[in-house]
Amino acid sequence: MSRRRQRRQYRSTDPFIDLLFNALLGFTFLFLVSVMFMNPDARKGRINLKAEYIISVTWADYLSDDIDLWVQDPIGDTVSYLRKDAGWLHLDRDDRGEVNDTIIIDGKEVVYPINQEVVTIRGIIPGEYTVNLYYYAAADPLPVQALVKVEKVNPTLQTVYVRKVALPQQDDEQTVVRFTLDNTGAIEAINQLPKRLTPYALDAGG
């Protein structure tokens, strides 16, 4: 009899405890999900990069063509493969096309076919920045197509300028974009007026 009584007692509280427990489980689950979405580090694809702007040029994978990115800041400091750090500008790598895409690991050739150069602006100097491309070495007589992107890093990564550029022949230099930053780092003005950044002597014959 006592056993039956115990069972009856348990059954009488069962629906209420079940309801409480399920509600608690539900709230806990919702809380965990919201914490996951509130935590910015859990967001997919987040880049923890200490920079204000990223300027990149990419051209087709596996090409042997060598394109160089030249960037000048408002006080006249210029980065390129000749000088990878200038003021608050930094070039991460001189990509020379296929030439430096192959490395040897354990005696085997491993190819990283991506053709890309990246310049970061690590601190804001108000004024005009100039972004140029120079076609350093052409692998074939066809024009090479390049894609230039300017991305603002803070407060969230945002593409502020994109342009496809065709470089017709070796030794061509083109101004892709000139943009002016205000003292908060926001873009005030944009133009594409040509400005030479390379020190190479101009070919007298044109």
Ligand SMILES: [Ca+2]
């Ligand atoms: Ca290059």
